[in-house]
Amino acid sequence: MHAKTPAAVAGHDLTSRTEDLRARFAAMRATTRALAAPLSAEDAMVQSMDDASPAKWHLAHTTWFFERFILAGDVQYRPFDPAWDYLFNSYYNSVGPMHARPRRGLLSRPSLEQVRAYRQHVEARLQQRLHAHALDHAALDILELGIQHEQQHQELLLTDIRHALWSNPLQPAYREDLPGTRAGASPLRWIAREEQIVEIGAASWPAAKDFAYDNESPRHRALVPAHALASRPVSNAEFQAFIDDGGYRTPAPWLSDGWATVQARGWQRPLYWHQDGAREFTLGGWRERDPDAPACGLSLFEADAFARWAGARLPTEAEWEQAATGLAVDGNFIETDALHPQSVPAAETGFAQLFGDVWEWTGSAYLPYPGFAPWPGALGEYNGKFMNAQWVLRGGSCATARNHIRASYRNFFPSDARWQFAGVRLAKDLT
Known part of the structure; x- marks a missing residue:
């Protein structure tokens, strides 16, 4: 991403920064898993409109980001499945072609379980590198961006599944146990x-x-x-x-x-x-x-x-x-x-x-x-x-x-x- 490591110039310590990002990466991925947990395999592949994406695609695309932009930098790394580079690229034309956005709901394969295995594979490889302190500041910059990127997709996963469930004639709930509070009117000033x-x-x-x-x-x-x-x-x-x-x-x-x-x-x-x-x-x-x-x-x-x-x-x-x-x-x-x-x-x-x-x-x-x-x-x-x-x-x-x-x-x-x-x-x- 960068020819230099400007983060180091700004006073970052590589060891402490690695440990901080390692913990944040693990916590962020755990949040994504929890958000996807209520969804069936059928829920996870629905695309209710062109502007939305299936939950399964969100899970895979965010994982592709880490694989494509960090893990693939190691010449000895072998992609989980080379064909998925085409399926789960979003709009990065400079790294290759991609599956059309309005047709993401047609991806019945790979299965949800295969996507979860993909996530586990990439997480494990990244955690190995973080544990070994094998990422330099430039790679940690991309890891930081990847964490922020997946947090954006956590929100999109929720807004997209809400639209998908609303579009279903049964209009089922994503979760029946969501809390709600009412605090009363607040006057506008x-x-x-x-x-x-x-x-x-x-x-x-x-x-x-x-x-x-x-x-x-x-x-x-x-x-x-x-x-x-x-x-x-x-x-x-x-x-x-x-x-x-x-x-x-x-x-x-x-x-x-x-x-x-x-x-x-x-x-x-x-x-x-x-x-x-x-x-x-x-x-x-x-x-x-x-x-x-x-x-x-x-x-x-x-x-x-x-x-x-x-x-x-x-x-x-x-x-x-x-x-x-x-x-x-x-x-x-x-x-x-x-x-x-x-x-x-x-x-x-x-x-x-x-x-x-x-x-x-x-x-x-x-x-x-x-x-x-x-x-x-x-x-x-x-x-x-x-x-x-x-x-x-x-x-x-x-x-x-x-x-x-x-x-x-x-x-x-x-x-x-x-x-x-x-x-x-x-x-x-x-x-």
Whole structure:
């Protein structure tokens, strides 16, 4: 990945770094195993739409990443199955061809058990190398990236299986035992900021010690006009009021492409809301909707239309990051095991739920920061080539790992994406 070992220059000790990554790798893989455990072999090969992938593919692709970019660097290593390099490559054109994304659900072979054996094989080989301290800083950089990459796929595994089970006429639950809490309504307050120049983004990794994706860098200055942000995300009850007021029946609050999408696809409510107006489909199956929990399953089109209807707008990503900088990364994450947005007690001051619960759409297009440079080599395909026709989301969700998210993290999806745990926090201009 790198000609030099900039991590060493930044003060990393190879031995301690190896041990830290060894423990984190083992813990991360254990989490993936636990997330996949409720799924049958039949569940694991379902692909309910082109944008989603089968759980089995997620399990194999994340393993392929470690095999292809770390283990294959040893000339004596023999791939588990050379044919799988084609099956489980995702979009790395520079390393070879790949199976078409919309056809991943056709991969009845290899079996789920074979994929699990593949995971065990690669894990064992990597742990052997880590135990022997046989990876240099450059290889450990890729291991760090691989851990972060699989954490992204943990969330995708959950959002994709939720869509698959919802698409099943039986609409079964992923897990019947998921907990849920209700903390009651939290009043929405506006938190104002004066115009100022702020620094956003992250220092370029791996020259900087703390991990950040290349699309988060370089750190740079941005002018943030005077504005106010809502103290919490929009709730289910508030979004229901938008529906009750004819939000899906009038073009007034919608972007032109958004209204055309509403008409063409027959949208009448968020994706997982039941037509009875009371329930929503969760990873625990159909459950009564908590009116005070953050609304989720919203596309950028729906988030933007709601904001216009409410006399507000979506925040810019600079406004969002300014609010989140310096705050503890705490909230309802995958570790909570609720796997659904939750209502929280009212906060007397400050922001609530900036991290966790729902990804928050921003009004910022997913574009490079000034001075952006993708990582060199094949891994430079990770982010930069997707900077087209997508919008930035911030903050993580109930399906995000806590140690995966940070204030500078930039997620991105196209305008019509609805199957993620995505919601909205309002902003408005101050004059």
